[in-house]
Amino acid sequence: MENYYHMSAYIALLVVTSSFVAYATDPTQLQDFCVGVNNLLKDSQITVVFNSCYTNTTLSLLVNGLFCKDPNLVEPEDFLFSDLKVPGNLNNMGFSVTLVSAMNLPGLTTLGISLARLDFAPYGLNPPHTHPRATEIFTVLEGTFYVGFVTSNLANGGNKLITKLLNKGDVFVFPQGLIHFQFNVGNVPGFGISGLSSQNPGVITIANAVFGPNPPISVDVLAKAFQLNPNTVKYLQAQFGMPGAY
Amino acid sequence: MENYYHMSAYIALLVVTSSFVAYATDPTQLQDFCVGVNNLLKDSQITVVFNSCYTNTTLSLLVNGLFCKDPNLVEPEDFLFSDLKVPGNLNNMGFSVTLVSAMNLPGLTTLGISLARLDFAPYGLNPPHTHPRATEIFTVLEGTFYVGFVTSNLANGGNKLITKLLNKGDVFVFPQGLIHFQFNVGNVPGFGISGLSSQNPGVITIANAVFGPNPPISVDVLAKAFQLNPNTVKYLQAQFGMPGAY
């Protein structure tokens, strides 16, 4: 009797399913559009069954950005994202963000822009963070916000804070790479929409990235850098042992 | 008796007060920010009065984009635009657009992004147009829209129309440089917000640019290009003898 072996040759062109972002100057598109393929694993498994051996090979390949879908297979839904009507789930800061980037709106690939809905509980806070690859232009749709950004070390004589109180209909700019925050100073929920100058803007929540990475930064470094005693550093590391929200 | 002459040496570093736009890949910023100076004429007139002659020289100089304000004079208001709360004035298509670009939000200069509020009367239309320097990502805040874009001549076997019916909370992408439109198909007003991947995205309303430029395109060219008789061309030229809305 014959024995049939199987070979599963996964040509898995994985795409990072997470935080990649793109600067204000994303490389330009070289065709009308590129509908990003961000879950190639599912679509591209090739299982070869044959009768002499069993091999299971996974090859993960990425490119700068995303692979593109065959344009003959593109559908209108590739350019659509439908879940921006309702607020996201608020985190412990009373804040949520729903990001529409090339990762969940594949038609954005190569086009250098993304969008986010920001929701805030009363006194909710989008804590100090940077977008390593995008400028943000924020429009208040509901609520009153104390917002600000800090210039880099030497601009205009050192770290300068630029703040503004924003009301409904106000638009404010947070330049690329600078630390900024948005604080709902009203006792009612608020929300807004931000445009971001990248297909994948990225976010670095300062407190989480400094005190919460995995593995943690050495206590010695943080104690010296923040001029805190080691116990306070350890307390902070305990608070932020989770990655920041997007 | 002496005769005092005047010399007005306008060192007028004019900035085009109108339609300039920037592609998805605007050149990147080379400092934290550049607050654009878009009305230099007013600020920079230098009038030299002296006693031997009268000369009035205007020197208009521009750069690619905008000159930047002295960063020591930058104020929070340079990053703020406050007029997006209310709809703009609707035109004869039942449509209005309020663009927030580097021209009216000077802090956007060099940052590669802009924003627009789009308002529609019932059955209002943002007619077929292109943004020569930006992709648009449109979010419906109120209303129901029939939207679409057309691929370029040879993509996927010729000009292909990609359309979608959008409801509140839907997000749709119009790739850079392609002809697209938004049509409010509901009997109530609608509006939305668009992010654009340039500090100055530009707009070319097709009907106006073809049939309405100043001076007009020759009737011979238009009759042949659109396979219309000359009288129909002249009729259309009469309808569109005005520039398109932004």
Add this chain to the structure above:
Amino acid sequence: MENYYHMSAYIALLVVTSSFVAYATDPTQLQDFCVGVNNLLKDSQITVVFNSCYTNTTLSLLVNGLFCKDPNLVEPEDFLFSDLKVPGNLNNMGFSVTLVSAMNLPGLTTLGISLARLDFAPYGLNPPHTHPRATEIFTVLEGTFYVGFVTSNLANGGNKLITKLLNKGDVFVFPQGLIHFQFNVGNVPGFGISGLSSQNPGVITIANAVFGPNPPISVDVLAKAFQLNPNTVKYLQAQFGMPGAY
């Protein structure tokens, strides 16, 4: 008796064989050259025949632009295009274009430039069109042309037409993304050569993209946008139910 099944696992890295174009700022090359691979299907089919099942999987993967050929296999012919000596076939406008882009001259990939030969019958017309991803610099080799382009809506106070009568040896620039045309005003054939600032400049023939896409744009939208009655719109849609020439 055994039954032999077949599996054809097409690892088809398709490259769009059609309309992709690249802006004046195509992303720069990261090696001496990249000879584009634009017919991967033919070269890369992998048919696996085996004895237990039959599966036919096609996986089409693209990148922004084109994949590159192994540089060790590059030949001088990869940098050569040989068919620009003779005119192309004239269309119903009395016009033909032979485009030399990364699609048919693979050595142009990543290099940000392409070329076209434009031929005109007497009174032939290259009708109003845009290149979404390139500026065009046109040199007249034979003939006399009425050429022009239209600025965007708000430049210099609205859509402004800039025209010129060109003779042999004249060179004229059509800035990126703006609507432009070339009309042979002589009663003899004419031709010229254009450089385009992209490896794949793209073209959108206005009449065809507006009145001829597949499927057509709704008559309601076009009637309102062009202020025409629905019957005239339908007449125009019948004229342009074919994609524009490249």
Add this chain to the structure above:
Amino acid sequence: MENYYHMSAYIALLVVTSSFVAYATDPTQLQDFCVGVNNLLKDSQITVVFNSCYTNTTLSLLVNGLFCKDPNLVEPEDFLFSDLKVPGNLNNMGFSVTLVSAMNLPGLTTLGISLARLDFAPYGLNPPHTHPRATEIFTVLEGTFYVGFVTSNLANGGNKLITKLLNKGDVFVFPQGLIHFQFNVGNVPGFGISGLSSQNPGVITIANAVFGPNPPISVDVLAKAFQLNPNTVKYLQAQFGMPGAY
């Protein structure tokens, strides 16, 4: 007797003398070189003395980056920086940085690169910081360093710390925009040289930008963001009431 009035018309084309930086993709040069002019005030004062009025006007104009010197006046010294032989003055972290950017090596303007000498006392620390506009490639010339960077929020499942112990001759990369640090873990001084992918890379020292900007960020925001009590926030603000070193 006549009365001579003076008019001092300072055509002051100021250049920000401080922190501007440029991303990995600084806009490319459009000539062989552009020797930046970063102290125009001194060179360009034009004092007009005349007999009817006194006016003192200062017009400060900047561009994205720097103005260029007349190439006919360029000298070899414009491409030279001579002070990298000796360590800089160490700050309270036991660290100093000497940055060679377009601000003090004017020939770097438009060329997209800069350099820094980093000096460390025993156990000296370059505390967590970002370069908003550059990747850093660091070479150890003397000493042993514990270095690391943190990925952005969603990369690879949250803020991930990537660290390495570096010895003399080791080269390490800190990708653009990510928080990173360098800690001399030896009991002898150490130093190294870093290349940065911008003519003006910028730096944001996290502790100083968060707890030390002028004016300070609201205690409410910081207490909530870092989950600290207000007194601890005020303590930290007292420690960092000075801008970070470059």
Add this chain to the structure above:
Amino acid sequence: MENYYHMSAYIALLVVTSSFVAYATDPTQLQDFCVGVNNLLKDSQITVVFNSCYTNTTLSLLVNGLFCKDPNLVEPEDFLFSDLKVPGNLNNMGFSVTLVSAMNLPGLTTLGISLARLDFAPYGLNPPHTHPRATEIFTVLEGTFYVGFVTSNLANGGNKLITKLLNKGDVFVFPQGLIHFQFNVGNVPGFGISGLSSQNPGVITIANAVFGPNPPISVDVLAKAFQLNPNTVKYLQAQFGMPGAY
């Protein structure tokens, strides 16, 4: 009696009138067009005559690329170059080049492309050279040419020569920055047109730049680099004591 002094305050925003060139990725335009101002001296002299002193100040300021003309003053001629009908004057290599760049066709500014007419005597040679900022795509209009380029040191196992014999209608690509040449191998004159992927592509004729700069490179360096005896180096320096043709 009064004595009238003169002050000539030349606000001379000089533009380098010579060799600047731009890479395949010239920074993108930020408006419909920028008509370069390349002879500001003539237009912008401001002569202030007054009665107390004489001062003559020339302030030369450039930007990366060119300043732009006030768009309200733009004329169709700004986009036209009319002298490409006839061959240029042949040099001692039997070669001439007429370059149409942003320097003599101001409407090309910011648009990332230029053009050249190349003329060759029988056996005329465009000697080995590079374009530091552009790829060249060459079309033969008359003649037969032996053309080639050399890859960089390590590509494909060292400097590899790629050559081709070109006839009328052939198009060939010379990738950016690589050394290349064109040699008319026929006994009749030949000519062609080249597109270049920059508004100002630059050219470095190898023999002239190595053996003919002003001042000369030290004989020691050249003798060692080319493994020639000093007398041969001096002979070559005598031959090339003139800059190369554009």
Add this chain to the structure above:
Amino acid sequence: MENYYHMSAYIALLVVTSSFVAYATDPTQLQDFCVGVNNLLKDSQITVVFNSCYTNTTLSLLVNGLFCKDPNLVEPEDFLFSDLKVPGNLNNMGFSVTLVSAMNLPGLTTLGISLARLDFAPYGLNPPHTHPRATEIFTVLEGTFYVGFVTSNLANGGNKLITKLLNKGDVFVFPQGLIHFQFNVGNVPGFGISGLSSQNPGVITIANAVFGPNPPISVDVLAKAFQLNPNTVKYLQAQFGMPGAY
């Protein structure tokens, strides 16, 4: 009895293992980092053994730059290069270069910068060469150097040599694409470190690329270009029949 055939389907995504380089404006990264995969052949061979035929197909695919490694598999070593402590092997010019680029430090991929250690014997020479895709910023760590670069043909009135004598701690800039050299004028060894504005800067050693490519440039072309007699050309070709050092 059955006959088992084999099919070896090598999905070989080769990466050029050699000289590619990237301009000052490398396309920007679209994620935190891309660890380049530069030896895909080894990792990605897929051998399918089956029972009806034998096929051996090698498909080599590259992208502009490099493919990226699955970020979940990234390790700190991907950002480390450890061999810069010691000098490289000196060539016949008394010179060696150790380049740290995306080819041997994969974490540099997409980040637009690289580094090199340059070592010189007494009177060692880095002969005239260009980097087609990078500006170089050179720091002297030991020794005294005569360095220089030559402007392009028309800059400032022809090929102009700009030189400087450098001592320890001096930093000098060689703008992108221009011919330059470094000569150790001391009787002791010297070395320095250069930053280069590309992940893969490329190098073209002039003498080798002109007189030493494979196959050689025609003697006729070189004799005419350098105004040498054919025998001298043949002598030079014999000297440089080897590619230049990196």
